[in-house]
Amino acid sequence: MSRLWNFSAGPAAIPTAVLEQAQRELLEWNGSGASVMELSHRGKRFIALAAQAEADLRELMSIPADYAVLFLQGGATQHFAQIPMNLAAEGARADYMVAGHWGEKAASEAAPYVRVNIAASSKSDQYLHLPSPESWTLDPGAAYVHYTPNETIHGVEYHDIPDVGEVPLVADMSSNILSGPVDVSRFGLIYAGAQKNIGPSGLVVMIIRRDLLQRATRPMARIFRYAEHAAADSMLNTPNTWGWYLAGLTFQWLKDQGGLVAMAERNRAKADLLYNAIDGSGGFYRNPIAVADRSRMNVPFTLHDSALDAAFLQASEAAGLLALKGHKALGGMRASLYNAVPLEAVQALVGFMADFAQRHG
Amino acid sequence: MSRLWNFSAGPAAIPTAVLEQAQRELLEWNGSGASVMELSHRGKRFIALAAQAEADLRELMSIPADYAVLFLQGGATQHFAQIPMNLAAEGARADYMVAGHWGEKAASEAAPYVRVNIAASSKSDQYLHLPSPESWTLDPGAAYVHYTPNETIHGVEYHDIPDVGEVPLVADMSSNILSGPVDVSRFGLIYAGAQKNIGPSGLVVMIIRRDLLQRATRPMARIFRYAEHAAADSMLNTPNTWGWYLAGLTFQWLKDQGGLVAMAERNRAKADLLYNAIDGSGGFYRNPIAVADRSRMNVPFTLHDSALDAAFLQASEAAGLLALKGHKALGGMRASLYNAVPLEAVQALVGFMADFAQRHG
Structure with a gap:
């Protein structure tokens, strides 16, 4: 048996070169005397790895300095809930543009935390196309606009960034992050589960405009606050170190690919x-x-x-x-x-x- | 360079035999044509792996049938917050027995969600011993009693399970789970970050008495409800598949060790x-x-x-x-x-x- 062509929707294919490197150094990484999985996230070696991964992602995506990059857990689904907890005051409204299953799910998990307005939807047409801009009912007073640039089940994708004016645009890029250049400055927040275009499951990469970190005003545990994660360089608690490591290898591979x-x-x-x-x-x-x-x-x-x-x-x-x-x-x-x-x-x-x-x- | 003796507090040493097996099959697992990280968690192969890991853990710990076993994300720290969200009604009280840093942290992260009573603490003696039972001020009306059986920083450990009467006992066993036999039936909920005695970071194993799954009455997203995770066999969203796989290998290794x-x-x-x-x-x-x-x-x-x-x-x-x-x-x-x-x-x-x-x- 050998490696076959893998068209999985996620967890999905990882570059063979990345897996080969991970295999070579699985028992002993980088002269440390241990596997990368066996090292403290607070040790110098792992901190250097983590910083390099962030730097490579910033370079690949040309992420402006006023954006924080976070390496979190919980999958995109947890952040469907955590994003309104962090970006919306209690009682605030948010717009959701829905072009398939994942947009629907994001809106439904957000509902306990924000007044959800479905500002666009193509559900009545079975998501066979994106909601047409003429049909959008955006609320200029919304805390943010959420959308899903690529829908993995329905197979639709926004090829341009929707113009939502001054309201922060939040994008679940789980399934198309790093698939091409994107103007990060158009977004308030980008997040992505790693298991499609970044690495293994159990890791979420988030890119958030720093001013939005101050919006979390409701009572909640520190672990749910993005500002706390940003202040702690995503080491508020033990991160998924293996996921972070493989993400870093993938970012290097992407640079090698051009x-x-x-x-x-x-x-x-x-x-x-x-x-x-x-x-x-x-x-x-x-x-x-x-x-x-x-x-x-x-x-x-x-x-x-x-x-x-x-x-x-x-x-x-x-x-x-x-x-x-x-x-x-x-x-x-x-x-x-x-x-x-x-x-x-x-x-x-x-x-x-x-x-x-x-x-x- | 080779593997050295690793005394890390966590992420910590993983059995070399487990790492060697993971290394052998990193590129192609179990005749699947792909790495275990590249397989859908909803496919037959991964579901069988997941079920075997749970069965092995149940056998190792003699977990009674009326307990659910969950494989979650977020680290123990996230569950410091999620446990009161799930086990306590709004306005309810919970007892915390504090014997070191992690017990303190559990109480402080719980505070936004439950009225925390420090029912025992040895802080005034710099945590040089456990709180003596005579000093406990347990509340028979508490939703649960939380304690940390082993404190990784202060180096104290409960060698017997505290008798807290009929109130469900919740234990953060991150640093001593699987270190010896334990009578699971004495607990309402046991949870453990994996990165000490189970596997890599980014995975939490939870053992919860099924009747407690029904206690989550406050509004929250589905992703935060343990009952939803239990109903979905911990595949409510994409789990940390690599962590689950390595946990399973560790459980098999433990069985091999006797x-x-x-x-x-x-x-x-x-x-x-x-x-x-x-x-x-x-x-x-x-x-x-x-x-x-x-x-x-x-x-x-x-x-x-x-x-x-x-x-x-x-x-x-x-x-x-x-x-x-x-x-x-x-x-x-x-x-x-x-x-x-x-x-x-x-x-x-x-x-x-x-x-x-x-x-x-």
Whole structure:
């Protein structure tokens, strides 16, 4: 057995070069006499690692100095709740723009802490496209506007940053962070679960404009306050040190690959290859999303006859193509094309798809 | 360079055999074609791994069926806050027994969510012993009693479970879980950050009596409710899959070692060896804790002349003994002797200590 092409939606593929380095130094890291997992987060060696990871992320994303970078736990889902706790006073309102499952979930977990206004939604159209700007009902008095730039289940993605005026824009970038350059200064807060484009699960990376750190006025434990985490360099308590380490290796790998401009080009090429295969299959395969709103990261597609689904999954796995089963909410297939999925994987996939269509067409 | 003897207080030593297995299968786990970190937590392979880890922990600790076992995130510190959110109604009272730094911290993080009664404290005696039972002021109407069975900084440990009557007993076992057998049925809730006796940081293991899951009545996001995590088999959102995997390997290693009775014997032998070396040093080394209350896991000690501290630390590291520097709150030295620290490590330490004392006595 060896490593196969992995299209998992998350936890997802990690660059093989990153895993190989982690494997080499798993028992003894960097001359320390111990695994990186066995070192105090407060020791000099780990603090240097942590600072280097932050510096590399700042360089990759051109993060302005007035933004703090935090390495947290709890998954994006915990921060669906913690963000209103930190950014909204009790009784305040917040706008949520909903373009799929994760936007819905963010709004619902926020509801105990803020008055949620669904300022945009394409749910009535089954999330087949983004909410059109004419339909937005933004509240200029909102504490913030939350949106999900890429929806992993529905396969829609914002290719431009929505203009929400002066209200701080909060983005759950779990599934498309680092997939291309982004103007961080347009955001109040960016957060991402690591398990798609950064590293293993159990780590959340957050980029927050420092003035927003002062907004948490309601009573809560220190551990929930982003300002406390920022003041403690994300070591208010023991962080996920392994996750932080692998994130750092991934950031170095991204720099080696040429940074986010290069990644954007590759991700565009990968997505184009797959969408062209689907659209050019004469209806054998189908992706229903409005073309302009299609995700580069997650490509859901169906077969013209769902009775072929089981055969497709069995044959694709036999061909070394992993985790193509679609989310249960939509059925069908889904291929996730995060940074660590190389073009060769997508070439293998479209080759398999063409062959399968020919055999079953 | 190779692996040295690691006395870190946490993140701490992990059994070498566990790390070797993790290293072997880092790139490709269990015939899956991917790293265990790259697999969906909702796939059959990972679900089987997760269930096996839980079953092994249940076997090791003889956990009764009316207790749920959860694999969570956030560190013990987050659960200092989340426990009162879940176990106490708004306005309710809870008792805290405080025998060191971590008991204090648990009480202070709980304060926004429950009326904290310090029902016992040895702070006025600098935590040199446990609070004596005659001094306890337990409240029969408390929602729960919280205590810290082992204090990593001060080096005190409860060797018996406190009798708190019918009120549910909540224990932060971060630093002594799995160090010996424990009667789980005496507890309402046991929780532990993984980074001392279980695995890497970023994982919390919780054992909770199922009837207590129904106590969370205040408004909060689903992600904070233990009942939701229990209902979802700790997959309410993406768990720390790597941490869960390494915890499972550690549980198997513990079974291979003969289980918790065998570990208790070894831990007793290790601690006795070190305490005897300290007490028999003619005052060169000193541990100030009441003998009956001394921790088997964390042994703080001072040199008779603190001007020798720097030389001791430099020479011990040169001798392959890592992370002996004491916590900054107490100064001096500290040796943590968790499960993964073998007797040979303590033998090397006491040999070094005798030699150092002879050279500097």
